[in-house]
Amino acid sequence: MSFCCGAGMLGSFGTVRHQQTLVHNVPILFCPVCNRIDVHPAIEGEFEILVEYAQGDQAREVDFSDFVSVDNLPDLFENCTMTDDGNYADVLRQQIDIALDLLSVAKALADHEWHAALKMRLQHLSQRLQNHNSRKEMSRYSA
Numbered sequence: 847m848s849f850c851c852g853a854g855m856l857g858s859f860g861t862v863r864h865q866q867t868l869v870h871n872v873p874i875l876f877c878p879v880c881n882r883i884d885v886h887p888a889i890e891g892e893f894e895i896l897v898e899y900a901q902g903d904q905a906r907e908v909d910f911s912d913f914v915s916v917d918n919l920p921d922l923f924e925n926c927t928m929t930d931d932g933n934y935a936d937v938l939r940q941q942i943d944i945a946l947d948l949l950s951v952a953k954a955l956a957d958h959e960w961h962a963a964l965k966m967r968l969q970h971l972s973q974r975l976q977n978h979n980s981r982k983e984m985s986r987y988s989a
């Protein structure tokens with residue numbers, strides 16, 4: 847499992863920008879706390895080839911799933927905490943639930959340091975959720 851910020855990184859599909867090119871539906875790992883996104887290591891090679899191809903073609907946008915069948919990669923997210931099937935908001939909610947559970951454990955153990963860290967994580971997560979929801983609103987109008 848990949849970790850970042852002490853939280854498990856989540857498997858998902860997302861849009862990755864590489865210089866001038868936007869690549870959609872790329873299998874990624876992302877950190878729900880700091881929003882760091884890594885291209886999934888298993889398809890890094892394919893991703894690079896596609897980006898080179900797109901840049902040679904001067905394409906501004908390409909769809910990863912048009913070029914690589916991710917159905918052939920069933921183990922892709924096996925090591926991840928969970929996958930979100932493209933629903934980022936649900937994953938955030940799940941992470942918030944987990945953090946809330948841990949928070950009550952930390953409280954019961956009177957582990958103040960852990961408690962503070964979890965509270966911080968919760969704040970980040972709910973901020974992300976808010977940002978995500980408002981971005982979704984905006985993209986609905988600009989679409």
Ligand SMILES: [Zn+2]
Nearest residue numbers: 850851877880
């Ligand atoms: Zn992180």
